[in-house]
Amino acid sequence: MENTPVRxxxxxxxxxxxxxxxxxxxxVVVFAHGSGSSRxxxxxxxxxxxxxxxxxxxxxxxLLTVEEEAVDLRTAEVRFDIDLLARRVVGIVDWLGGETVTAGLGIGIFGASTGAAAALVAAAERPEAVKAVVSRGGRPDLAGGALPQVKAPTLLIVGGADTLVIDLNQQAFEDLRxxxxxxxxxxxxxLFEEPGALDQVADLAGHWFEAHMAPGERRMARAS
Incomplete structure (x- = not known):
């Protein structure tokens, strides 16, 4: 289907x-991209x-303006400003809640790399709006003190060969409640570039969002 440009x-x-x-x-699922990426x-x-x-x-x-992207390409510093990225994601969540075509829909966030940390901080700040979070090869550890405050069911997907990121995700998993x-x-x-790997990510994410994003649903949080 065609996508509609929005501001x-x-x-x-x-x-x-x-x-x-x-x-x-x-x-509706918001994509919070990671380091050096875009829509x-x-x-x-x-x-x-x-x-x-x-x-x-x-x-x-x-998540960044054209000017910020230009700075980030030179310095790679803006992409690690989790507070800034999280504020942007919170703003996006609020915008979706006020738009006629998306108002009333449960909101999920799909975060990659540093975008996963921003997604989790935003979920902690908007617990009633954000129904589910999925992280793909993410850095949820960078969400820091926000992790225990997250209410939205959270799925962390990591590549088996991405050993450092596996360790960081396991640390974040322990901090989530x-x-x-x-x-x-x-x-x-x-980057899940191996044949079939990204399709597996999409299938896992689809099942997770479908299970937790029914309109008006609020499930009791539980550890699994």
């Missing part, structure tokens, strides 16, 4: 995004298309 006010700036909204959508990420667009086919709306959005699960995709590297 999202968040954290005092306007962010560019692409909203895919299938008929009868049962929820044009081939991997995130692939996952988004699969989620749309499952009846979930998706919002692929740039919500319903949570960690899945290791065998032989997959950090």
């Amino acid at each position: 999202v006010p968040a954290g005092g700036v306007m962010l560019d995004g692409d909203l895919g909204n299938p008929a009868g959508a049962r929820g 044009f990420s081939r991997r995130n667009r692939h996952v988004a298309s699969i989620l749309q086919a499952r009846g979930l709306a998706t919002l692929l959005v740039d 919500c319903e949570r699960q960690i899945v290791i995709v065998p032989r997959a590297t950090h």
Whole structure:
């Protein structure tokens, strides 16, 4: 399906995004991209298309402005500003709640790399709006003190060959107090570029979002 370009006010700036909204959508998933990525990420667009086919709306959005991206390309410093990224994600969540086409839909966040930390901080700050979080090769450990405050069921997906990130995800898993699960995709590297690896990520994410994003649903948090 075609995505609709949108402009999202968040954290005092306007962010560019692409909203895919299938008929009868049962929820909307925000993509919080990671280091050096954007809404044009081939991997995130692939996952988004699969989620749309499952009846979930998706919002692929740039968390940085064009000017910030230019600075980040030179210094790589903005992508690790978790507070800034989280404020942007919170703004996006608030915007979705006020838009006619998405108001009333449960919101999920799909975070990659540092975007996973921003997703978890935003989930901690908007516990009633954010129904589920999925991290792909993420750095949830960078969410720090926000981790025990997260209420949204959280799925951590890590590549089996991404050993350092596995350790960091296991540390974050111990700090989470919500319903949570960690899945290791065998032989997959950090970007899940191996044949079938990204499809496996999309399938895991789709099942997780479908299980936790029914409109108006609020499940009791439990550890798994």
